[in-house]
Amino acid sequence: MLQFDEMTGGDGHPRVAYQRLSQWLNTVDVQWLSSRREQAELLFRRIGITFAVYGSQEATERLIPFDILPRILSRNEWDRLERGLIQRVTALNLFLKDIYGDGQIIKAGIVPADLIYRNPGFCSEMFGRRPPHDVYVHIAGVDIVRTDDKNFYVLEDNARTPSGVSYMLENREVMMRLFPELFSLHRVAPIEDYPNELLATLRSVSPPRAAGEPVIVLMTPGQYNSAFYEHSFLADKLGIELVEGRDLFVRDDIVYMRTTEGPRRVDVIYRRIDDDFLDPLTFRADSALGVAGLMDAYHAGNVTLANAVGTGVADDKATYTYMPEIIRFYLGEEPILLNVPTYRCREADALAYVLEHLNELVVKEVNGSGGYGMLVGPHASKAQIEEFRLKLKANPDNFIAQPTLALSTCPISIAQGIAPRHVDLRPFVLHGASSVRVVPGGLTRVAMTEKSLVVNSSQGGGTKDTWVIDEVRTENHPNIT
Amino acid sequence: MLSRTADNLYWLARYMERADFLSRVIEASRRLASLPKTYGGAESEWDSVLLSSGSAESFAASGRPLEEEHVVEYLTFAADNPGSIRNCLYLARTNARAVRTALTVEMWEAINGAFLEMQSFENRRKTTSTEELTHFLEFVKRTSLSYDGGAYRTMLRNDAYWFSRLGLFVERADNTARLLDVKYHVLLPEKESVGGSLDYFQWSALLRAVSAHNAYHWVYRTSMKPWLVADLLILRPEMPRSLISCYESIVRNLDLLARAHSRQGPAQRQARKLHNHLQNLTMENVFQSGLHEFVSNFIGENNQLGLLISEQYLF
Numbered sequence: 001m002l003q004f005d006e007m008t009g010g011d012g013h014p015r016v017a018y019q020r021l022s023q024w025l026n027t028v029d030v031q032w033l034s035s036r037r038e039q040a041e042l043l044f045r046r047i048g049i050t051f052a053v054y055g056s057q058e059a060t061e062r063l064i065p066f067d068i069l070p071r072i073l074s075r076n077e078w079d080r081l082e083r084g085l086i087q088r089v090t091a092l093n094l095f096l097k098d099i100y101g102d103g104q105i106i107k108a109g110i111v112p113a114d115l116i117y118r119n120p121g122f123c124s125e126m127f128g129r130r131p132p133h134d135v136y137v138h139i140a141g142v143d144i145v146r147t148d149d150k151n152f153y154v155l156e157d158n159a160r161t162p163s164g165v166s167y168m169l170e171n172r173e174v175m176m177r178l179f180p181e182l183f184s185l186h187r188v189a190p191i192e193d194y195p196n197e198l199l200a201t202l203r204s205v206s207p208p209r210a211a212g213e214p215v216i217v218l219m220t221p222g223q224y225n226s227a228f229y230e231h232s233f234l235a236d237k238l239g240i241e242l243v244e245g246r247d248l249f250v251r252d253d254i255v256y257m258r259t260t261e262g263p264r265r266v267d268v269i270y271r272r273i274d275d276d277f278l279d280p281l282t283f284r285a286d287s288a289l290g291v292a293g294l295m296d297a298y299h300a301g302n303v304t305l306a307n308a309v310g311t312g313v314a315d316d317k318a319t320y321t322y323m324p325e326i327i328r329f330y331l332g333e334e335p336i337l338l339n340v341p342t343y344r345c346r347e348a349d350a351l352a353y354v355l356e357h358l359n360e361l362v363v364k365e366v367n368g369s370g371g372y373g374m375l376v377g378p379h380a381s382k383a384q385i386e387e388f389r390l391k392l393k394a395n396p397d398n399f400i401a402q403p404t405l406a407l408s409t410c411p412i413s414i415a416q417g418i419a420p421r422h423v424d425l426r427p428f429v430l431h432g433a434s435s436v437r438v439v440p441g442g443l444t445r446v447a448m449t450e451k452s453l454v455v456n457s458s459q460g461g462g463t464k465d466t467w468v469i470d471e472v473r474t475e476n477h478p479n480i481t
Numbered sequence: 482m483l484s485r486t487a488d489n490l491y492w493l494a495r496y497m498e499r500a501d502f503l504s505r506v507i508e509a510s511r512r513l514a515s516l517p518k519t520y521g522g523a524e525s526e527w528d529s530v531l532l533s534s535g536s537a538e539s540f541a542a543s544g545r546p547l548e549e550e551h552v553v554e555y556l557t558f559a560a561d562n563p564g565s566i567r568n569c570l571y572l573a574r575t576n577a578r579a580v581r582t583a584l585t586v587e588m589w590e591a592i593n594g595a596f597l598e599m600q601s602f603e604n605r606r607k608t609t610s611t612e613e614l615t616h617f618l619e620f621v622k623r624t625s626l627s628y629d630g631g632a633y634r635t636m637l638r639n640d641a642y643w644f645s646r647l648g649l650f651v652e653r654a655d656n657t658a659r660l661l662d663v664k665y666h667v668l669l670p671e672k673e674s675v676g677g678s679l680d681y682f683q684w685s686a687l688l689r690a691v692s693a694h695n696a697y698h699w700v701y702r703t704s705m706k707p708w709l710v711a712d713l714l715i716l717r718p719e720m721p722r723s724l725i726s727c728y729e730s731i732v733r734n735l736d737l738l739a740r741a742h743s744r745q746g747p748a749q750r751q752a753r754k755l756h757n758h759l760q761n762l763t764m765e766n767v768f769q770s771g772l773h774e775f776v777s778n779f780i781g782e783n784n785q786l787g788l789l790i791s792e793q794y795l796f
Binding site for chain 2: 222223232235236241242243244246247257258259260261
């Protein structure tokens with residue numbers, strides 16, 4: 001398959017957005033780059049030690065590899081992406097409001113009822129209820145890939161508790177320290193206002209009945225959670241308390257936190273804990289992480305949970321396949337971002353096709369994540385394929401299949417110089433009471449191993465800084481036509 | 482601030498202080514135990530170390546023989562001793578990590594760096610020599626200095642700071658009092674005529690354990706007298722580990738908290754009561770009513786303050 005490289009395009013000539021980076025790369029030598037790479041590693045280890053560490057051995061494992069070459073998007077590309085992201089998250093939100101309300105999309109026969117109501121992500125507790133300001137997906141992390149100059153595909157809509165934004169912010173800080181000269185060559189759109197935008201978003205969705213300045217907290221499962229570093233990082237940047245379930249309690253349907261000055265009312269909870277663990281009275285009774293009575297306070301309209309409860313039904317891989325229809329239904333617009341063509345194995349024809357073409361397709365579990373429970377046909381052994389065939393036949397509803405996309409590559413710095421590696425992009429979309437915003441950029445995840453398509457950090461993927469830059473004016477660069 | 486955050490800061494400070502105290506007591510006792518018997522050196526020294534660190538019972542229950550090597554191991558690296566230096570540093574770090582955002586970078590680096598270094602000491606433990614132990618104890622003292630210096634030099638002066646100071650001084654008062662409790666018999670005035678100067682080394686070990694060996698001479702400019710050693714550790718406000726000095730700081734920090742929260746509570750009242758009591762006390766009173774009784778009573782009252790702080794702020 002022909003691969004699209006974001007720096008060199010197909011033909012080896014640097015694409016416009018990468019021109020200055022490419023010229024700059026010609027002026028520096030491999031050893032110098034290597035020394036910067038080591039410096040970056042050192043910086044991250046220090047930041048890691050400052051924030052992330054679990055223990056000395058684990059600390060080294062937990063350091064997510066970082067590549068020092070920026071991934072660059074032109075302003076034009078970004079504008080289109082941004083419009084597409086806003087469109088998509090707006091539609092996701094309307095979809096959730098609809099299926100927990102009237103269910104018009106089901107009545108219209110566009111999405112099958114059992115796909116919604118029997119979906120493990122559907123939360124019957126939320127049926128007929130409305131969260132403050134009708135916002136469900138306050139923070140979305142949409143995973144995007146591209147295959148050529150023009151098209152962006154959405155791989156996954158993460159509408160529950162997407163993580164990674166701390167890496168987006170830290171990557172930029174480290175890059176600015178390492179390569180000030182590159183930043184003066186490019187005008188890179190800043191992302192440092194993300195915490196500010198996030199805070200504005202959370203404030204905007206405070207329950208209407210909350211009086212005065214809303215009290216916002218970030219709720220974490222605790223320091224043994226793998227994303228705890230991000231939780232404490234964000235709480236610090238937002239200037240809000242980082243709470244655990246045991247710091248909160250509910251009295252008369254109002255949520256309070258225990259402070260040294262006595263109970264303090266809480267209005268908005270940015271929760272980084274799954275639905276199942278929120279309230280032992282409603283969900284898992286064995287959960288010690290949640291707060292008893294939290295759902296009562298939520299239903300009474302006394303507290304906002306961000307994201308809302310029950311968003312999992314919108315970001316699973318079965319619902320994903322209907323996203324183009326969902327966008328058309330609620331917005332009357334054509335989707336700007338493409339869906340990867342997907343075979344729904346729940347449909348007999350599709351299943352038959354998938355079973356015949358297992359060696360060409362990527363098969364995923366509908367509710368899987370983190371790159372687990374999937375089959376990458378072209379890279380799989382015969383035995384793995386046969387194993388998956390049995391799984392598929394046993395429970396076709398649980399799977400979807402997609403053609404393997406020729407994912408784009410970006411250059412990364414390696415010991416011998418630079419080399420192309422596959423990348424994806426997770427921009428973070430903020431949906432407030434009256435606006436939907438995206439900071440320009442996102443987290444670029446990169447498969448550090450040659451030819452690998454797996455970018456998940458849990459499986460050795462790394463990250464890159466992502467730049468949105470204004471176009472180079474071509475008249476200054478006569479070589480470019 | 483979040484009660485849990487205050488609780489973590491308070492206990493973080495207590496564990497760091499306790500680790501420091503343990504390392505000083507072990508150092509002083511090693512010195513004493515290495516003296517010829519006629520100078521007061523005795524294996525029984527290790528028994529009193531265990532008593533003053535509050536781990537005598539659990540040590541006995543662990544079935545280890547009462548010998549220097551085992552006591553030292555129990556107090557430094559033993560994972561099964563909740564009060565070992567290793568566990569103090571471990572718990573300090575657990576508390577620190579939970580409130581990472583309430584700490585300054587300097588404090589966190591001191592604690593986290595210490596934790597990592599302790600692990601490498603732990604890994605080398607099989608080959609632990611006396612020299613290595615000396616290094617380890619030095620390292621623990623250095624750690625508490627850099628943690629404490631980090632807190633003092635970089636923290637905002639708000640409730641987070643006051644809670645961490647409270648933890649430090651409540652723990653320190655407890656440590657000094659326990660040390661007195663174990664050693665009170667060598668500090669009784671009548672001992673001088675009976676035991677002569679053989680107790681000198683006991684007194685000097687005691688002073689070393691609270692890093693006041695030189696301070697004694699600066700304060701009293703006279704040879705070592707047991708009642709003066711007791712005076713130094715109980716009533717001298719200029720001695721940073723004396724009970725009265727700890728209570729001065731406790732009262733001050735509790736008052737700052739009370740002002741910020743516009744409320745005086747049982748913790749403030751208890752601290753002021755103890756402080757007043759110490760201020761109006763002379764060593765004569767103490768010896769008349771019994772040093773031992775005084776010290777055990779103080780330990781009880783100091784614990785009571787700890788409970789009141791928890792009830793009032795850390796519920």
